[in-house]
Amino acid sequence: MADDKPNCKVVLANNIAKGLLEEVHEGLKKINRKPLLVGFLSSADPAARVYAEWTGKTCNENGFAFELREVDRDALEDALIDANNDASVDGIIVYYPIFNNRQDQYLQQIVSIDKDVEGLSHQYIFNMYQNVRFLDPASTKKSILPCTPLAVIKILEYLRIYNTILPYGNRLHGRTITVINRSEVVGRPLAALLANDGACVYSVDVNDVQQFHRGEGLRKRRHEVEEKPGWTLENALPLSDVVISGVPGDKYKVPLHLLRPGAVCINFSSERNFSPEVKEKASIYVPAIGKVTIVVLLRNLLRIVQNKLEAEAQSAKQTEEAAVPQIAS
Structure with missing residues (x-):
């Protein structure tokens, strides 16, 4: 007798957070x-x-x-x-x-x-949108990213949506992603980060749809934004192999009939933006991301402390070198 259970894998944030916590503990x-x-x-x-x-x-x-x-x-x-x-x-x-x-x-x-563990300072925001990933010319100190968008990225890495065969910075090339929410806190930064990593991103807000991308063949260094006049979810969802929703309302549900079969669905709203029936159509469903967001916060704090200690060590080394008498030639 055929097994008629859904083939959707439900992935809980706690399982993803464990691997990130191990990294934090080592640091x-x-x-x-x-x-x-x-x-x-x-x-x-x-x-x-x-x-x-x-x-x-x-x-x-x-x-x-x-x-x-x-x-x-x-x-x-x-x-x-x-x-x-x-x-x-x-x-x-x-x-x-x-x-x-x-x-x-x-x-x-x-x-x-x-x-700033939340990555909200002007320099961090500027770097994020301009696709500048490091704070120093030697590319040793990574810039801090906002916690919730970074948590979504870590989830996508865990789910192997990122293609590690491709070069760092291009690993979402070929992916089409819809982000439902364009808030300045999460939705727009997330769309920019995903596009900077190579994805074609449809950013859907209550009034319109924008496309974030780096151009054909990822020729551009950073993402650009293109208006999509007349577009709605009906245009974006059927094209998307990943759908990420964060509408802050208990009434909103992603229209399942528009989902591409086998899509990966991630909910970052405090409310459930996907109805239980999403498991009938999605291949992977992540119902909440809060526990990953908290661990990313700790990870950001650890990185800030590491940057501080490295700067202090470098300063001490320069002071020591300056104090050594120069031997006349």
Whole structure:
């Protein structure tokens, strides 16, 4: 008798996070201390508090120190400056939204680039969109990427959507991906990162569709954005072998009849954007990514500490070399 069960593989974020945690633990062994992450909570948003508590729990379970500072939003600017100047603080995370307007963007730029674990500083954002992957000319210090978009990339790497036979930076060449959500926090950065890695990305928002790509044969160094007048999900979904959705609403569901059979489906919304029937059509389904996002946050913090220690070692070496008397020839 034929087995009529769906052939979809459901992949849980916890299983993906384990491999990333092992990488973080190996890096921590070389530091020999607990990096301190300070979180700032200045809103009554219950989701922000849950994220803060989740961050603290994950930090404490994995060899990091965490301190939550609850600050009135009008005092947050000064509190961030104080944390920037505190040598004991390795990383800073702010739980947004706070003012829910452009003032939040201003606060993002106050956090020191040397402590910005979320990758929201201007230099990091500039590098991300310009496809600049390193902070130094020698290409030894990787730029920090925003946590949720990077978590999605790590999931795609785990699922082997990235083709490791191809050169680094081109490993999504040949992939067509739809990202449903174009927020400045997740959707647009994610579309840019995927396109910079070689994918053809359809970025779908409530009003329109844009195509992010690096041109035919990936001839362009960074992605460009092309408007798709008149396009909707009906045009994008049937073309896409990966569909990533993050619509923040409990009413929204990705229309399954438009999905390409065997598509890989990933949900990064706090709500389920895919109905249970997605397993009848998808080949792989990732229902949530939160646990990967938290581990990526720790990974970013570790990288910031590593960059700091390397800079200190380099500075000490230069000072030592300068102090050595030059022998006259």
